Amino acid sequence: MSIELRPSPHLHSGRDVPTIMRHVVYALFPVCAFSIWQYGLSALALIVTVTLSCLAAERIANRMSGTVNTLSDWSATITGVLLALTLPPAFPLWMGAVAGFAAIWLGKSLFGGLGHNPFNPALVGRAFVQAAFPTAITTWAPAFAPQRFSEFIPSSLTLPFMVPNDISAWVAANMVDGFTGATPLARWKFEHFVYPVEDMITGAASASSGETSALLLLVCGLYLIARKFMDWRIPVAVVGSAMIMAWGFQLYDAETYPPMHLALLSGGLMLGALFMATDMATSPVTPMGVWVYGALIGVLTILIRYFGGLTEGVMYAILVGNAAAPLIDKYLQPKVFGARKK
Amino acid sequence: MSDEKKPVKMVVMQPAVTGSGRMIATLGSVTALCGVLIVAVWQWTLPAIAANKKLVLERGVRALVPDAERVTEYDATVGGITPAKGDPVAGAVRFYAAYDGAGKLQAIAAEGAARGYADVVRVLYGYRPECECIFGIKVVQMKETPGIGDKIITDAAFVANFDNLDVALAPDMKSLFNALKTVKHGSKKFGWEIDAITGATITSKAVGRGINDSVQMLLPRLRPHLEKLEKQEKGEEGREKGQNLGAALHSPFPLHPSPFSSQGASS
Amino acid sequence: MTMSTKQVTNMEQLLEGIWKQNPVFVMVLGMCPTLAVTVSAFNALGMGVATSFVLVFSCGLISLLRKQIPKEVRIATYIVIIATFVTLVDYIIQAVSLALYDALGAFIQLIVVNCIILGRAEAHAAKNPPLPAMVNALGMGIGFTIGLLALGSVREILGAGKLFGITLFGEHFQPWVVMVLPPGGFFVLGGWLLLFAWWARRKNAGPRSPHPNPLPEGEGANVPLRGTSDKRGHHGA
Known part of the structure; x- marks a missing residue:
């Protein structure tokens, strides 16, 4: 009789990367459906094109590096869908494909594939096309x-x-x-026009394809949180800190700074806080670190929006947060149980 | 890498064997040789460089004032205006008077510069004394974001701001009656306001500020002496031009327009 | 590379810089102008020719004076000579084309600190007679120019739809703005290095058994190259 010896852990939750990723895709379904209902064929074609280009890029990268096929872990699919949701609905499809390739190659493959990427690949793709095609990406x-x-x-x-x-x-x-043709944030920045709240909830405001309805995003995010596929502290920290910042600025000078609901409901804050900042490979793992990371993103978002040249700051805020994540983890290591200070 | 390895005896620590006299002599003679080289090449290229600068300038002024036959450079100082010689002296404003074939003053051109989004934006503007207005601009140099900041060249509505921009002086002749002001897109009301480009506010403002700063300096110095510029002595300018052409002819380098468009900006 | 033991022909001297020890793609030297001025092929060519000029003449002069220059002050002497030729190039470019001069900006003066030049002077010109020194410097200059042109052409084609100012794809081409901005330089340089590394790895896949656990492209970029180059790679950086 042979006795099988194995290192710990001996129990696990039964969850692996493909399972988690698949549930994120489920949670994104309603967001995609809403986007297609709003923008029709163009949104559908954009989501399909970007996702297919991400899958193609992943396949080519697999081939070139001689690693196993990683299409089945669903991560490239999520990158594609998320990326499509951050792009304007009328974005030319060929540019969407460029964004998809940039996301996978620059954002993931170069660093060694899933789990090694320091930045959220979807946001790397978006940042690339934002820099490459600044006009098209602000055409709504x-x-x-x-x-x-x-x-x-x-x-x-x-x-x-x-x-x-x-x-x-x-x-x-x-x-x-x-x-x-201008987003609520842009209309505030350039015209001091306050968008009606109901427009921003029902999706009538100009925005990227997936960020028009903060309410729907919240519901989909809650599903993932309820199923424990997502660390609830990150979105809470991001949205909470952004709320406090926006509220503070509004108290300080309501003439210059937009009302708080505009900061929370418009743009990609909800999409970013729930689906991008929570990316497991690029966020901290320490309990304290998660709060610091979320707060950093929220504060940066508001600072970029109010004082930067751009109207929207979520993308760069999350990318900076990603870059800071290893450092945050390093300084906020919890004390090992029983360990003593030297 | 064998060719870079020093012989073993050099690696061993030894006191310097070279006397300081020899070091000074070597460095001194190498420096002297280099000095002679530099002066020789400087003298060789000087006429070509001067002709090149003049050519670029004239091309810019011609783009603003198409019927300009001749362009003369002046410096405006607190004391008055003097024909320009060499590089502009500190505190003086360099400007260019454009004359038609009959030697009549057509317009004044000068350069304004201000910090934009990426780097300094330099703009040549044309000023017409009769209407006390700016009638056109040409971007000389800018490194603003392509597709956004470079709309100051391509955006027809923005360029139209400068078709007839009011720069009348106040009665005391010390400053503009109304300083130029860059306003938010769509809110231009007065002749001295510049309608900014949506999304390129920083660059638009840099253009407005650069021109305003330059005009505020130049016009109070220029207006009292304007009649001195009205008519150009044909002979004098002709002679100057002749000299320059001669310089260009003797230059060892051809003066055809370069394939690179520094007007890069302007194309 | 063994000049002292083996007779190296002029052709080999020339080819060393162009291909085997290409300053941009193999030694990865002189990255400052490589990234900064390659927004168009014409700028890249101008910078490459200017640097080659300085390289060839300063290496020639240094080689000529190599026996006279005391080793204690050799670096100072090299720098004086290099700075002289940079000043000459500065005047000549102004005389040839002010537009090019404005486009290259401070990077003309900065040729003086380009490590390719001081590296060549110290590693080669100081130990060889003028003719091989100049030939070797010319090869390096050509290699550098080729490297700059490789970056400049890609950036100009994607960033403006042109090559040497000639429109390639008609009026409706959408320029990739990022390519003429600083990040574009890094992207394109990275792409070229990746291509050469991939090519070198394929070429060497035979006898040197491939990495047991093949690395993804990015991480593996430098691995095979170190095997092929003779470790001279990073000395002057």
Whole structure:
């Protein structure tokens, strides 16, 4: 009879990377569905294109590095879906594909694949196209256009490597009331216009495809938290610190700084706090570190939005938070039980 | 790497064997040789460099004032205006008077500069004394973000700000009646306001500030002496031009426009 | 590389810098101008030619004076000579094209601290007669120019849709703005290094058994190259 000897752990939760990743994909389904309902064919095509390009990039990277096929761990799929949700709905599809390749290659493969990446790959992809195509990534299309299920937004079908097709004629033909082509944050920054709260909840405000409804994002995030697939402290720390900062600025000078709800409900704060900042490979693991990391992201988001040249700051805030994560872990190591100070 | 290894005896610590006299002599003679080289090449290239600078300048002024036949450089100081010689002296404002074929003053051009988003934005502007206005600008140098900041060149609405920009002087002739002001896009109300570009506010403001600073310095010094510039002595300017052309001809380098567009900015 | 024991032909001297010891792709030297001025192929060519000029003439002069220069003050002497030729290049570029001069900016003066030049002077010119020294310097200069052109062309094609100022893809080409910004330099340099490392690894895959646990591209980038180059790689950096 042979006795099998194994190192600990002897019990585990039965969860592995593919399971967790699969549930994140489930949680993103309603967000994608809402986005498609709002923007129609263009949003659908964008999500499909970006995801497929991420999968293709992952496959090529596997091939070149001679490692095993990692498509089945779902991580490239999540990167693709999340990336598509942070892009404007009318973003040309070819640029979406560029973003997908940049996300996987620059954000993940170069560092050695899943788990070795210091930055959230989806945000690396977005940062790349933000720097490469600054105009296209700030061109917004109206939601709920009447023709959205029968035709594409013209800029979606731009020929590869060409300047996006002009969408103004299409916007005029599909006129949606009150469309200005600027996000709530931009309208505050440049016009001091306060968006109505209900528009930001129902998705009528201009935004990236997946960030229009803060409420829906919150519900999907709560599902992951309830199933314990996500560390609840990170979103709480991000949103909480952003709330306190926004509230403080509003108290200090309500003329100059936007009202608090604008900071919380607009832009990518909810999407970033729930689905990007919580990326396991790029966030700290120590209990205290998680709070510091979340607070750093929240504070930076507000600072970039209020004082930076950009209207939206979530992406860079999370990337900076990712970069700081190893350092945070290093300084906030919990004391080992029973260990004594030397 | 064998060719870089020093012989063993050099590695062993030894007191310096070279006398300081020899070191000084070597360094001194090498430096003297280098000095002679530099002076020779400087003299050789000087006319070509001067001609090149003049050519670039004239091309810029011509772009603003198409019917300019001749361009003369002046320096405006607190004491008055003098024909420019060499590099601008500290505190003086360099400006360029553009004349038509008959020697009549067409316009004044000068350069304004201010810090933009990435680097200093330098703008040449044209000033017409009759209307006391700026009638056009040309970006000389900028490194602003392509697609955003460089709209100051391509955005027709922004460029139109400078078709007729009011820079009338106050009655005391010491400053502008209304300082130039860059305002938020869409809120321009007065002739001295500049409508900024949405999303490129910092660059727009740099253009406005650069021109305003330059105009505020230049015009109070220029206006009292304007009649001195009105008519150009044909002979005098012709002679100067002749000299320059001669310099260009003797230059060892061709003066064709370079394939690189520094007007890079402007293309 | 063994000049002292083996006769090296001029052709080998020339090729060393162009290919085997390419300053940009193998030695990874002179990265400051490599990243900074390669926004267009024309700038890259201008910078490469200017650096080659300084390299060839300063190495020639240093080689000529190598027996006279006391070793205690050799670095000072080299720098004086290099700085002289940089000043000459500065004047000549102004005379040839002010536009190029404005585009290259401070990087013309900064040629003086380009470690390729002092590295060549110390490692080669100080120990060899003028002709081989100049040939070797020319090879390095050409290699450097090729490296800059490789970066400059990619950045100009993607960043502006042009090559040497000639529009390639028509008016509607969408420029990749990031390529003419500083990050673009890093991306393109990284891409080229990756390509060369991948190619070198494939070439050497035979006798040197491949890494047992192949590394992903990024981490593996330097591994095979160290095997092929003769460790001279990082001495002047």
